[in-house]
Amino acid sequence: MSFAIRRVSPIEDRQELLDLLQRNLGASQERRFEWRHTRNPAGSSWSWFVYDQNHPAPVAMASVFPRRMWVDGKAVLGGQVGDFVVDPSHRSLGPALRLQRATFEPVYSNALAFCYDCPPHSQGMATFVRLGMQPSDKVVRYALLLRSEQFLEKRLGRGLWIKPVARAADLWLQMRIPNHRVPGLEICTYERAFGEEFTWLDKRLSTLNLIRASRSAQDLNWRYREDPLMHAQNGRTGGYRVLVAQRGGELLAFTVFFVQSDGVASIVDLFGDRLAEVGIALLEAVIEVCRRQDLLAVHGFCSDGSELNRLFIRAGFRPRETAACVVAHEKAKDASARFLPPTLRWAFTQMEIMI
Amino acid sequence: MQQTDSINSCIRSFIVRGFPRARKRAINDDTLLLGSGIIDSLGMLTLVDFLEQSFMIHVCDDDLTPDNFANVKCLVSFVEKKKGRVEVLAE
Numbered sequence: 001m002s003f004a005i006r007r008v009s010p011i012e013d014r015q016e017l018l019d020l021l022q023r024n025l026g027a028s029q030e031r032r033f034e035w036r037h038t039r040n041p042a043g044s045s046w047s048w049f050v051y052d053q054n055h056p057a058p059v060a061m062a063s064v065f066p067r068r069m070w071v072d073g074k075a076v077l078g079g080q081v082g083d084f085v086v087d088p089s090h091r092s093l094g095p096a097l098r099l100q101r102a103t104f105e106p107v108y109s110n111a112l113a114f115c116y117d118c119p120p121h122s123q124g125m126a127t128f129v130r131l132g133m134q135p136s137d138k139v140v141r142y143a144l145l146l147r148s149e150q151f152l153e154k155r156l157g158r159g160l161w162i163k164p165v166a167r168a169a170d171l172w173l174q175m176r177i178p179n180h181r182v183p184g185l186e187i188c189t190y191e192r193a194f195g196e197e198f199t200w201l202d203k204r205l206s207t208l209n210l211i212r213a214s215r216s217a218q219d220l221n222w223r224y225r226e227d228p229l230m231h232a233q234n235g236r237t238g239g240y241r242v243l244v245a246q247r248g249g250e251l252l253a254f255t256v257f258f259v260q261s262d263g264v265a266s267i268v269d270l271f272g273d274r275l276a277e278v279g280i281a282l283l284e285a286v287i288e289v290c291r292r293q294d295l296l297a298v299h300g301f302c303s304d305g306s307e308l309n310r311l312f313i314r315a316g317f318r319p320r321e322t323a324a325c326v327v328a329h330e331k332a333k334d335a336s337a338r339f340l341p342p343t344l345r346w347a348f349t350q351m352e353i354m355i
Numbered sequence: 356m357q358q359t360d361s362i363n364s365c366i367r368s369f370i371v372r373g374f375p376r377a378r379k380r381a382i383n384d385d386t387l388l389l390g391s392g393i394i395d396s397l398g399m400l401t402l403v404d405f406l407e408q409s410f411m412i413h414v415c416d417d418d419l420t421p422d423n424f425a426n427v428k429c430l431v432s433f434v435e436k437k438k439g440r441v442e443v444l445a446e
Contacts, residue, residue: 088390094419
């Protein structure tokens with residue numbers, strides 16, 4: 001058995017791509033396909049098939065989705081690896097290695113400054129281990145429990161005594177959450193399309209020493225307003241919700257979260273100026289919204305290099321497991337010529353690791 | 356033939372020791388290892404390391420095909436091929 005690899009088009013090879021995705025990842029792939037592969041404002045995806053040369057049907061695929069990024073204060077085009085699937089009968093690592101190497105091609109051809117992958121589990125690291133690559137950073141999930149009943153039932157079992165214990169625990173949980181008031185700060189929900197003030201904020205905070213995704217109005221509108229899956233969920237769970245923090249009408253920061261079907265809110269993004277005070281206020285506003293809706297918990301995500309770690313801790317969140325590793329690939333092999341030297345910090349949230 | 360048996364039992368005992376799902380079911384020479392959940396991608400790395408060290412062979416990326424790793428029988432024949440014992444097998 002020998003394998004071949006070929007570049008495919010998300011338009012001409014759409015059905016074959018979808019077939020592979022659906023048989024490996026489930027049925028909901030079609031709704032977001034065009035949005036991810038062809039309607040991304042940063043450009044169309046690159047995709048590859050691996051197939052057995054004796055059978056024309058593909059057995060594995062991978063894609064690279066272009067992402068506008070800020071690296072050390074410079075705007076660059078990076079790429080995020082995704083849609084990486086291999087049919088179970090072909091998980092012998094060989095096809096996956098061919099694909100992983102293919103995802104580096106846009107970097108070698110200078111179409112992308114670098115690419116990164118965010119494997120969520122150790123199995124996803126196998127190809128990188130084989131290629132001798134190490135993670136550049138990791139993204140940790142933080143959790144804040146709001147209601148204890150389900151949590152206690154899971155650990156201690158059901159019983160009549162659970163309700164009074166849970167009530168007492170809930171009171172304690174409520175007291176544990178600090179309250180940081182910031183004078184003159186106004187926090188409100190934001191339901192319109194993202195405007196140019198978000199682009200200005202993104203540019204103004206294109207900080208040196210950091211690696212993060214762009215948050216221009218165009219990027220944010222595509223990510224949070226045009227995602228067809230979240231639109232479809234709008235009636236049930238509310239889709240993405242945005243809170244903005246302003247002072248005297250000036251946008252300082254914003255956060256984006258959504259409510260999962262299990263009653264847990266997930267903070268996808270938290271970005272802005274003077275986060276040490278404004279970010280805390282935004283987190284507390286999210287917690288307040290979730291508490292009013294009787295949600296069970298709030299989750300947040302950030303990489304080790306992000307300043308959000310301190311914010312989550314100050315807001316009462318606790319670090320849990322590693323949600324993903326960040327493995328980056330760049331063209332330069334010589335340490336002195338590296339585009340992503342280890343001195344740069346990865347300021348990733350869930351926004352950067354979601355496909 | 357004796358060497359084939361010894362390679363077989365060595366590989367099989369490594370799989371049973373190293374992979375919990377292989378202990379739950381009685382694996383034979385034809386039990387599918389890939390796709391059945393017995394060996395995942397990280398398990399493949401462990402298995403490749405084991406083959407390289409135990410049989411003094413080098414496994415390159417092009418060798419990592421389902422043909423070579425599908426089951427114990429395929430693994431034995433892959434190791435023999437790598438060790439240059441194909442002609443001994445034919446005898």
